Amino acid sequence: MAEPFLALRKVSKHYAGVTALDKVDFDIQKGEIHCLAGENGSGKSTIIKIISETVKADPGSVIEIKGHAVHGNKAIDAINKGIQVIYQDPSLFPNLTVAENIALGGFVASHRKLINWKELRRGAEKAMARIDVRLPLDAIVREISIADQQLVAICRALTRDVELLIMDEPTASLTKKEVDSLLAVVTDMKSKGIATMFVSHKLNEILQIADRVSVIRDGKMVGTYPGSELNDEKLTILMTGKKVEYQRFVAGKNGNNPILECQWLSRRGEYKDINFKLFPGEILGITGLLGSGRTELALSLFGISQPDTGEILFNGKPVNIRSIQDAMRLGIAYVPEDRLTQGLVNNQSVGKNIIVTTLDSLVNRFKLLDQGKVTDSIQRWIKDLTIKIPSVESPVQTLSGGNQQRVVLAKWIATQPRVLILDGPTIGIDVAAKFDIHKIIRELAEKGIAIILISEEIPEVYNNCNRVLVMHKGCILGEYDTRQATQEDIQNHVNGAY
């Protein structure tokens, strides 16, 4: 084989008390598409941070680029060697414009002193044209959607001379159309000799584009396989070491009185004439593509926005949910789609993050925090959600992305709500953990909690829900009883509308 562009030999990384990587061997050929697969916390992001020289590997590790050992420990060194990274969190400048976010890095690296605003905008436009997206150049990044931010990060990587583009779960918050054009870019870059390293939990994407797939488990490299020799099942076994089987779930619904009912709910430009009933103990699925109004509807149920017309009944009584506090008082909890930026206090410990929503229930009779209860509660959620952490004292920001998501889930599930709205609860979560999270959701339903499960993934709603609503352009197109309909029926309906 030709000399690889990048080679790692016996690369290890220890954090206090954690072995993130253990003597990993790994290489990337020029112009290949190399996918990295592994469960949450297996060390994927750590490998990336070492390659990009933002984190230093343990002594004894060897990293070679084009046959030369590298010792640099500044990000700019890796950038100058043609390595660009799109991180799991988009790593943008929230206070600057789209154009600056895309093009500023290039100006810095070329040791220029002055800004030419026209040139900067042109550079940004050119990068956007490469993946065929249009974003407002002057929009402040803080104010655009997460998906758009992800696109900005991708565009930024393309403004430079790249030889290796690394993407850490770039598709977690993109629409299907955006994912397709991103994958097209990756294939296009391959034809130009640019290598891509791709990390994703969506196995179908991996199988679609990978030349080779490396699998990592608990910081150890399991092996590297040609993409053509793998399928879903094989890859899952390699990643988890066991076979994961999906089981259908049909919850019994408790009683004939809906806990929540929407009647002709509309909000201009977001959703229209929404009617549905939610019963205690059932899991109601809402599916539809990004932009179908599914999240907007959830936000109204949680008091973040108000419907223009229509009525919400809670336990048969009309209610006005004007704020999040109103919603929480009724016992409605909402786990947002974008958990990485919402809802975590990053520099606080995992334990504190889990219990913030439930402090009231953890006090003793003197109204002081009962440390025993606190520890029990934290331990229970860490075990139930198999959150992988060195200790409950670790700050959330040191967890792997998937484990951070579990912490947010734990935090809301711990409130023991009567209605739980989960918006994309398993985005960025590995197959085995998905299974665990589904199990928890089912157990909650069995306890009589009414659950709304919003997800783009049809198998997820199909396997977990009693009923599935398909949304498109703000309207409910149809309702399926999962005991009668097949997965294909729902899939076709969604695709047809799209």
Place this chain on the structure above:
Amino acid sequence: MKKLLTRHETYVFLAIVVFSIIITSINPSFFTIENLFDLLKSYSLMGTFAIGMLFVLISGGIDISFTATATITGYVVAVLLLKYGEGLNILSVFLIAGGIGILLGLFNAVIIYFFKIPSIITTIATLNIYYGILTVVSKGKWLYGFPTWFGDFNNIRVFTLYTADGNPYGLSIITVIWFALILIGWFILRYTILGRSIYAMGGNPASAQRAGFNLLGLNLFVYSFMGLMAGIGSVIQALLVQTVAPNSLVGKEMDVIAAVVLGGASLTGGTGTMLGTILGVTLIAIMGNGLTLMHVSSLWYKVIIGFVILVSVGVSAYRSKRSTRKHIITEVN
């Protein structure tokens, strides 16, 4: 038009207009060119400090120690003036004060960067160190009786007008120096990679590191620039009052920070503009001056400034909350 309404500066400007109208209606001598030039001269000191503070706040830090820095540079300059008065000129005085200010600023930056101590704690400590050392050395003595050229420079006017009863007034050279510093600061923030990198670092330091920015260099620049402004400010102060008193500046840091925050800079970093800062200083200047002209006891000054800051910060926090709320809702569109 819509864009104008979303800008913090617009609201500060409106506040200035409202205050001016109120003050003028009570005491018409407020709204005269003479008073304007006078204000511009006496607030050049706060204005100069504010330029440095703006840079530090944008970078995501804060510097409490600049008044102590200015006290040291002012004192050194005063001693030299008294000793070698005729051998120095205005340029060398600015260079000496600026140079020492830069050194003291670099010291702050090194501690903040290498020991990862929050800038507020570091600079509170260095404020005490700098000021303590100076108090010991100077024994709190006031210095005055500077050479005549130093006094004359203070009276230079770029152009001169006369009041009805024959008193001269006009645009002071000191105001011109302040304006020049504003222009330089504005240019750096707007048109240099350095300036934009400071915004970037203030917006998200982790992203800046990953994008290959030189965070050490940026920190060194920001705090030494603050030190430079402190040094220049100390000379302006000496020019204005022709006296250097070791206790005249320390204690005023909050006024400067207040002015910059009033102008739209956020204490969490990443935002703030030169225009906003000028408006913030102007608003504070007008209120201080106006209260005097309206014969309100100066003791009320702090109370009123405090309220204005609360309202200003409160309004901008409310507006940013509204915009993120809107953002959550439009997320998926």
